[in-house]
Amino acid sequence: QIMGDTMTYVSPQGGEYRNTVTFEDIDGDSEKEAIAFLREGSGGKIYVYAFELEDGEYRPIGSIEAPGSALGSMSFLKIHEKDEGTGDKRKEKLIVLTWTLSGDLKQGMTVCAVQDGKLTEVLDATYTSYTMSDLDSDGSEELFTVTYDDAGRKTAQVYDYADNKMILLSQTDATQDVQTVANITQGKLDEDGHQAVFVDNKFENDNGMQTDIYVLDKTRLRNVALSANASTYRSVSLYYSQDIDGDGIIEVPQLQPMPSYENSDATQTLWMVDWYRYSMNGATQRMLTTYDSLSEGWTFRLPKEWRGAVTATTTSEAGVSQTTFMQPGQLNDPLLTIYVFTGEDREAAAGSGGLIALGSTVDTCFAAKLGHSDSSYQISEDEAVAALSVVPGEWK
Numbered sequence: 071q072i073m074g075d076t077m078t079y080v081s082p083q084g085g086e087y088r089n090t091v092t093f094e095d096i097d098g099d100s101e102k103e104a105i106a107f108l109r110e111g112s113g114g115k116i117y118v119y120a121f122e123l124e125d126g127e128y129r130p131i132g133s134i135e136a137p138g139s140a141l142g143s144m145s146f147l148k149i150h151e152k153d154e155g156t157g158d159k160r161k162e163k164l165i166v167l168t169w170t171l172s173g174d175l176k177q178g179m180t181v182c183a184v185q186d187g188k189l190t191e192v193l194d195a196t197y198t199s200y201t202m203s204d205l206d207s208d209g210s211e212e213l214f215t216v217t218y219d220d221a222g223r224k225t226a227q228v229y230d231y232a233d234n235k236m237i238l239l240s241q242t243d244a245t246q247d248v249q250t251v252a253n254i255t256q257g258k259l260d261e262d263g264h265q266a267v268f269v270d271n272k273f274e275n276d277n278g279m280q281t282d283i284y285v286l287d288k289t290r291l292r293n294v295a296l297s298a299n300a301s302t303y304r305s306v307s308l309y310y311s312q313d314i315d316g317d318g319i320i321e322v323p324q325l326q327p328m329p330s331y332e333n334s335d336a337t338q339t340l341w342m343v344d345w346y347r348y349s350m351n352g353a354t355q356r357m358l359t360t361y362d363s364l365s366e367g368w369t370f371r372l373p374k375e376w377r378g379a380v381t382a383t384t385t386s387e388a389g390v391s392q393t394t395f396m397q398p399g400q401l402n403d404p405l406l407t408i409y410v411f412t413g414e415d416r417e418a419a420a421g422s423g424g425l426i427a428l429g430s431t432v433d434t435c436f437a438a439k440l441g442h443s444d445s446s447y448q449i450s451e452d453e454a455v456a457a458l459s460v461v462p463g464e465w466k
Contacts, residue, residue, distance in 0.1 A: 073108060080107045081141070082141050084142060085142070086145065091106045092104070092144065096162065097160075097162055103131075104123075105118065105121075116138070118134050119133040119189075134191055136180075137169055137171070138169025138178045143168045148162075148202075149162050149164060164183050165181065168197075176198055178196055179196065179215070180193065181193035181213070190234075192231070198215075200216070201267060203256035203265055203267055205228060207264075212286070214226070214227070215229070216244060224243070227240075240289060240290050242293050244271070245271050248273055249272060250274065251269055252270045252307060253269075253311070255267070255268045257319070258318055260350065261319065264285055266285045268283055269282040270307075270310050270311055272307045279306070280301075281295060281302040282296075294348055294350065295348070298353075300346060302324075304324055309362075310323075314357070323344070324343070324345075326343075327339050327340070327342075330381065342372060345358050359374075363393065366391065366434070367461055368410065369459055371458075373449060373457075380396065380447055389413025389415075390409060390411050392409050393408045394406070400443075403441065403443045406438060406440060406449065408437075409439070411435040411436075411437070412433060417435055425439050426438045426451055429458075429460070438455075
């Protein structure tokens with residue numbers, strides 16, 4: 071009835087929820103509301119309608135008109151609101167909608183709540199990137215945004231929902247000379263459970279990357295990276311912040327050159343990646359070091375003793391490549407060689423010649439061969455198998 075003869079369905083272009091109609095319990099009463107996206111004609115205005123289930127039938131509870139020309143995404147912000155009748159906290163959700171704004175590099179954002187049985191808009195803002203995280207560990211998520219304004223100033227904001235309103239709780243400066251946000255990760259900062267948002271920013275002029283680390287210190291948003299005792303800059307934008315060691319805490323990557331292969335005049339620089347944990351006061355701790363071949367899709371965790379003492383060399387030919395680890399100047403006495411087979415006979419090749427099978431993907435097989443060195447840096451077969459893994463897909 072609402073659509074009549076002029077309206078058509080429209081769906082979000084990205085995000086987890088891409089249906090034209092989505093069912094979700096918004097107000098925490100265990101009954102799912104319905105959210106529908108409609109457009110006037112083929113290129114007219116977009117409207118968002120909400121419906122509530124009552125006595126077995128859905129009835130409309132309000133609508134909003136989109137501020138943008140296209141619906142980017144829909145997501146849900148999880149909050150806990152106290153029920154005035156029982157005093158218990160109800161698990162409610164806010165609807166977060168993003169829009170493409172004509173002629174603007176920024177995106178539009180609308181946040182809606184169901185209040186007193188009506189769809190109500192509680193925030194209208196612009197942003198560059200966003201995520202949702204429980205930064206103050208109170209059981210409710212906050213809305214975190216990064217914004218590049220018209221003057222080029224970069225800031226970060228955190229919004230909180232309280233007393234039926236979405237309020238700007240705090241904001242702080244981001245790194246100013248970056249051009250784009252490449253990735254946002256939210257998770258634990260340290261062993262004390264402090265939550266943080268890690269924003270990997272890209273420099274277009276030199277293809278480098280710098281990570282901003284945002285924490286909510288009581289009610290004040292701080293960028294830990296701007297006061298940290300170790301820079302978060304790296305010269306290539308290939309690596310994102312992530313929980314590299316599986317301990318539940320996010321680490322930030324830093325690139326370091328490996329020792330020269332033969333001598334200090336070696337022309338090829340190979341890089342290892344140090345992964346650092348940061349703290350609320352800016353202190354850092356190196357957790358582990360990896361050597362990565364992103365083009366081939368693998369990463370190898372270097373033993374602690376290898377860092378600064380072991381180097382690598384790479385060779386490749388049709389269907390196979392190999393990376394050999396050894397002490398500088400000791401190519402004939404390798405510690406470990408990792409093979410990557412991509413030819414038609416890759417499975418047979420990876421299982422031949424006394425090689426250690428390290429797993430495979432759809433089109434690649436990995437294997438390794440231990441050296442026979444009596445060096446104190448020699449590792450075992452079990453250590454080699456445990457140290458190699460496939461790199462995260464977003465790096466590639």
